[in-house]
Amino acid sequence: MGRFLLRRALLAVPILWGAATLAFLGLHIVPGGIAQAILGQHASAAAIAQIRHQLGLDQPLYVQYARFLMSAATGHYGISFRTHDSVATDIGQALPYTIQLSCAALLLALVLGIPSGAVAAAREGSLVDTALSSGVLVGVSMPVFWTGLLLIIAGAAKLGWFPISGALTPGVIVPHVTGMPVVDAALAGDPAALGDAVVHLALPAIALSLYPLAFIAQMTRAALVEALGEDYVRTARAKGLSARVTVLHHGLRAALIPVVAVVGLQLGGLLSGAILTETVFAIPGIGWLTVNAILFRDYPVVEGVVVVTVALFVLVNLLADVTYAVVDPRVRY
Amino acid sequence: MRNGWVRRGVFGALAAALVATLGPWMPGSGAAPALAASRGASETVRIAIATDPTGLDPESVLQNEAGFVMSTIYDGLTKYRPGTTTVEPGLATSWAISQSGRRYVFTLRRGVTFQDGTPFDAKAVTAWLDRILNPRDPHYVGNQQGINDFNHFTFGDVGSYKALAPDKVAITLKKPNAEFLADLAMAWSGVTSPTAVDRYGYGLMTHPVGTGPFAFVRWARGQYIELRANPDYWGGAPRVGEIIFQEIPEASVRLLSLEQGKVQILGDVPPQDVARLRHMASVRVLTQPGLAVDGISLPVQTPPFNDVRVRRALNYAVDKRVLAKDLFFGLAKPMNSPDSTDEWSYVAQTSYTYDLATAKALLREAGYPNGFAATLYTYTNPRGYNPAGGAKVAEAIQGDLARVGVRLTIRQMDFAAFLSTVRKASFSGMASSGWSGDNGDPDDFMQPLYGCTAFDTGNSSHYCNKQVDAWFAEGLRTTSEAARKKIYAQVEARIWRDAPWIYLVYATQVRAESADVHGYLLNPTEMFFDMQRVSISSH
Numbered sequence: 001m002g003r004f005l006l007r008r009a010l011l012a013v014p015i016l017w018g019a020a021t022l023a024f025l026g027l028h029i030v031p032g033g034i035a036q037a038i039l040g041q042h043a044s045a046a047a048i049a050q051i052r053h054q055l056g057l058d059q060p061l062y063v064q065y066a067r068f069l070m071s072a073a074t075g076h077y078g079i080s081f082r083t084h085d086s087v088a089t090d091i092g093q094a095l096p097y098t099i100q101l102s103c104a105a106l107l108l109a110l111v112l113g114i115p116s117g118a119v120a121a122a123r124e125g126s127l128v129d130t131a132l133s134s135g136v137l138v139g140v141s142m143p144v145f146w147t148g149l150l151l152i153i154a155g156a157a158k159l160g161w162f163p164i165s166g167a168l169t170p171g172v173i174v175p176h177v178t179g180m181p182v183v184d185a186a187l188a189g190d191p192a193a194l195g196d197a198v199v200h201l202a203l204p205a206i207a208l209s210l211y212p213l214a215f216i217a218q219m220t221r222a223a224l225v226e227a228l229g230e231d232y233v234r235t236a237r238a239k240g241l242s243a244r245v246t247v248l249h250h251g252l253r254a255a256l257i258p259v260v261a262v263v264g265l266q267l268g269g270l271l272s273g274a275i276l277t278e279t280v281f282a283i284p285g286i287g288w289l290t291v292n293a294i295l296f297r298d299y300p301v302v303e304g305v306v307v308v309t310v311a312l313f314v315l316v317n318l319l320a321d322v323t324y325a326v327v328d329p330r331v332r333y
Numbered sequence: 334m335r336n337g338w339v340r341r342g343v344f345g346a347l348a349a350a351l352v353a354t355l356g357p358w359m360p361g362s363g364a365a366p367a368l369a370a371s372r373g374a375s376e377t378v379r380i381a382i383a384t385d386p387t388g389l390d391p392e393s394v395l396q397n398e399a400g401f402v403m404s405t406i407y408d409g410l411t412k413y414r415p416g417t418t419t420v421e422p423g424l425a426t427s428w429a430i431s432q433s434g435r436r437y438v439f440t441l442r443r444g445v446t447f448q449d450g451t452p453f454d455a456k457a458v459t460a461w462l463d464r465i466l467n468p469r470d471p472h473y474v475g476n477q478q479g480i481n482d483f484n485h486f487t488f489g490d491v492g493s494y495k496a497l498a499p500d501k502v503a504i505t506l507k508k509p510n511a512e513f514l515a516d517l518a519m520a521w522s523g524v525t526s527p528t529a530v531d532r533y534g535y536g537l538m539t540h541p542v543g544t545g546p547f548a549f550v551r552w553a554r555g556q557y558i559e560l561r562a563n564p565d566y567w568g569g570a571p572r573v574g575e576i577i578f579q580e581i582p583e584a585s586v587r588l589l590s591l592e593q594g595k596v597q598i599l600g601d602v603p604p605q606d607v608a609r610l611r612h613m614a615s616v617r618v619l620t621q622p623g624l625a626v627d628g629i630s631l632p633v634q635t636p637p638f639n640d641v642r643v644r645r646a647l648n649y650a651v652d653k654r655v656l657a658k659d660l661f662f663g664l665a666k667p668m669n670s671p672d673s674t675d676e677w678s679y680v681a682q683t684s685y686t687y688d689l690a691t692a693k694a695l696l697r698e699a700g701y702p703n704g705f706a707a708t709l710y711t712y713t714n715p716r717g718y719n720p721a722g723g724a725k726v727a728e729a730i731q732g733d734l735a736r737v738g739v740r741l742t743i744r745q746m747d748f749a750a751f752l753s754t755v756r757k758a759s760f761s762g763m764a765s766s767g768w769s770g771d772n773g774d775p776d777d778f779m780q781p782l783y784g785c786t787a788f789d790t791g792n793s794s795h796y797c798n799k800q801v802d803a804w805f806a807e808g809l810r811t812t813s814e815a816a817r818k819k820i821y822a823q824v825e826a827r828i829w830r831d832a833p834w835i836y837l838v839y840a841t842q843v844r845a846e847s848a849d850v851h852g853y854l855l856n857p858t859e860m861f862f863d864m865q866r867v868s869i870s871s872h
Contacts, residue, residue, distance in 0.1 A: 036752050036753055038481050040395065040481065043481075043790070044789050045756065045789035055478065079478065083554075084387075084477070084535070149585060149586070152586060152589060157592070157593055164586060164589055164590050164593060165590065166556055166557070168556070171559065173551075279583055281586075282555075282556070282579075282581045282582055284385075284556055288555055289555075296387075
C-alpha cells in the first residue's frame with residue numbers, strides 16, 4: 001500500500017504539470033488578452049501597453065511560462081487581477097463553499113441513492129423498480145441549472161420553505177473557522193445561524209445531488225441484481241435467512257464495492273456541476289470564482305483554480321482507490 | 334469601460350424560458366402576499382446586482398457594479414442633478430474658473446465630515462489629490478499593479494493644486510478642459526477619507542470611507558455588501574436605514590427575487606424580461622434614454638467606404654425601427670444624431686429613414702449598382718449599449734444590406750479579442766461599435782468615437798476631419814455651456830452628414846423596483862446617486 005501511495009503521488013506530478021500547462025497555454029494563446037479585458041473599451045493603446053508591462057505580459061511566452069511554473073510549484077499564483085487579493089486567499093475563501101456543497105450533495109446521493117437502488121434490485125421487475133428506474137432516468141437527464149431553477153420556483157417561490165439564493169441571509173454572521181457556513185455555525189453553537197446556513201444549502205445540495213443520486217442508485221441496483229444471483233446468496237437463502245438479511249448482509253455488501261468506485265468518480269462530476277449550481281444559487285464557491293475569473297481573463301486565478309481542482313481530483317481518486325482496497329479484501333496494491 | 338451585465342448565452346435563454354413557461358404557476362403577477370414579507374424589513378433597500386464589484390476605491394477601479402456601490406458611499410466635489418447629468422455643487426458649494434479656463438478655485442462645503450469622523454476640508458482634498466497625482470505619496474494609487482481607473486481621464490490635465498484656505502482649493506490644469514467639472518461628479522472621482530487612506534492604504538478597496546449618504550459596513554465576497562445610513566449626511570439624512578447590494582448572477586433568479594420581495598431594485602434587467610416585469614402588479618419598470626449608442630463603424634479611408642454616398646446608402650438600407658422593436662424589445666430608439674438624446678448638447682438631425690430606393694440610387698451613383706462584398710467584425714456578448722449582443726445585430730444588418738446587394742461576411746469573436754482586432758491602425762473592416770457615456774459631457778460622447786487621435790480607443794472607422802477636431806478642441810477650451818452648445822451643434826451636423834457609422838439605436842437604460850419603493854431616480858450614468866431620497870412605504 002505504501003509503494004502504491006508513493007507511486008500515485010509521483011504520478012500526480014506530471015498530471016498537475018500537464019493541467020497547469022494546458023491552462024497556461026489556453027489562456028495565453030487566445031487573442032485579446034488581460035490588459036484589454038482589465039481596461040475595457042475606453043482604454044488607449046498606451047494604457048494597454050503600460051498594464052501589459054506592469055504584469056509582465058510583454059515578455060516572451062517562455063519567460064512567462066517559466067515564471068508561472070515557478071510560482072505554481074511554490075503555490076504562489078500571485079495577485080488576482082480582479083479582486084487584487086492573493087489568488088490563494090481567493091481560492092481559500094471559495095473552496096470551503098464548494099466542499100460544503102459537494103459533500104452535502106454526495107451525502108444526499110448516498111443516503112438516498114443506495115437504498116433506492118437496493119429496493120429496486122430487491123423488487124426487480126416490480127412497479128417500484130420501474131418507478132425508481134424512471135426516476136433515475138429523469139435524474140441523469142436533467143441539467144443541473146434546470147433542476148436548480150425548478151427547485152427555486154417550487155421550494156422558494158411557491159412554498160416559501162427555502163431562501164431563493166445565497167449562502168447566508170445578509171446580516172447573519174458566523175465566525176470564520178473552516179469557511180463552511182454550516183460547519184462554522186455549528187462550531188459557534190449558534191442554532192439560528194446554523195438553521196439559516198442549512199436552509200440556504202438545502203436547494204443547491206438537492207439540485208447538485210440528483211445526478212450522482214441517480215447514478216449511484218443505478219449502479220447499486222445493477223450490482224445488487226448481479227450479486228443476488230450469485231451462488232453464495234442462493235446458499236444464504238437456502239440456509240433459511242430472511243430476505244432482509246440476505247439482501248443487506250450478503251448481497252449489498254458485495255454490491256457496494258463497484259459503487260465505491262463510482263462515488264469517487266462522482267466527486268469529480270460534483271465539482272464541475274458546482275459551476276452551474278453556484279451560478280444559479282449565487283454561492284461564492286470555486287465554480288463562481290472560476291466563471292468570474294474566466295470572464296475577466298483573470299489569469300492567475302484561472303491557473304490557480306485549475307491546479308487546485310486537478311489536485312483535488314487526483315486526491316479524491318486516490319482516496320477512492322484506497323477505499324476500494326479497504327472494502328474489497330481481494331484488492332491489494 | 335463598463336461591461337454591463339454578463340449573460341451566458343444558451344444557459345440564460347433556457348433559464349428565462351423556464352421561468353416564462355412556469356410563470357402562471359408561480360405566485361407571480363399578483364405578488365402582494367410575497368411583498369408583504371419585505372415590508373417587515375422596510376428599513377432596508379436590497380439591490381440585486383449581477384456580479385461582484387472588483388473593489389470600492391473610486392480611484393482604483395472602473396467597473397459598473399463597483400460604481401453602483403461607490404456612488405452611495407462617496408461624494409465628488411461636484412455632483413449630477415438627480416436624474417440628469419447636469420452638474421451642480423457637491424462637496425464644493427461653488428467654483429470660479431479663470432478667464433483662461435485653466436484655474437478652478439473651489440469653495441468647499443463646511444461642516445461636512447467623512448463617515449469615520451474626519452473633517453472634510455481643503456487638507457482632505459489635497460491629500461486626496463496627492464494620492465491620485467503624486468508618485469511620492471506613500472499611498473499613490475498608480476503604484477498598485479494591474480488596476481483600472483479613470484484617473485488619467487479625469488486628472489490627466491491637472492498641473493498643480495493648492496489649499497488656499499480651510500475651505501478653498503485651487504486646481505490648475507495644464508490646458509483648458511471644459512468637461513473637468515462633469516468628470517469630478519463621476520462615481521470614479523469620489524473623495525476618500527485621508528484617515529482611512531492612512532489606516533488601510535491600498536486596503537481601501539475593501540474598507541471604503543467617504544462622505545456619502547451610506548457608510549460601508551461589511552462585504553461578504555460574492556454575496557452582498559451592507560451599507561448603513563449616514564444620519565449626518567450633508568444632503569439630508571437617508572430615509573432608509575440600510576442598503577444591501579446583493580449579488581445574484583442569474584437573471585431569472587434576480588427577477589424571481591424581485592417578484593418575491595426579497596430585493597427591491599434590480600440593477601440589471603435583460604430586455605427580454607421587461608414584458609414579464611411590466612405584468613407584475615407589485616413591480617415598476619423604470620426606463621431612461623441613457624448615454625448609450627449602438628452602430629456599425631464604416632472604414633472611411635478604404636474603398637468603397639471612402640465615398641460618402643456609399644456610407645449614406647448603407648444608412649438608408651438598414652431598418653432601425655425593426656431592429657429596435659425586435660432585437661431590443663422596443664427598449665431602443667433609432668439614432669438621429671451622433672450625440673445622445675440625454676446630453677445637454679443634443680441636436681436632432683434629419684434621420685436616415687429606411688428607404689431602399691434611395692439606398693440603391695446612392696450606390697448606383699457611387700458606381701456600385703450591384704453592391705459589393707465586405708467583412709463585418711463583431712463580438713459575441715451583450716453590451717450595455719447593445720443588450721441583444723453584437724452578433725445578433727450583425728446578422729440583422731447582413732440581412733438588410735443584402736437587399737441592396739451588399740454581401741457581408743460576419744466575423745465574430747469574444748469582446749477583448751474583438752477590441753484588439755478593430756483597434757489596430759491597419760484595421761479596414763466594418764465593425765460593431767457602441768459607446769456608453771461616462772460623465773454626460775458631449776466631448777466624452779463624441780471625441781473618442783470620431784476624433785483623429787482616437788483610432789486606438791473608439792474610432793474604428795478612422796474618421797478624421799480636421800475641422801471637426803478643431804471644434805472638439807474649441808469645445809474643451811470653452812467654459813460657457815451656451816457657447817459649447819453652438820460648437821457641438823456644428824460637430825453633430827458635420828459628423829451626421831459624413832456618416833462614418835451606420836447609425837443604429839440609442840439603447841434605453843432599464844431597471845425595475847418594487848412598488849413600495851419611493852424616490853428612486855435613474856441616472857443616465859447608471860449609478861445609484863442620491864439614494865438618501867429613497868424610502869420604502871410601510872403598510
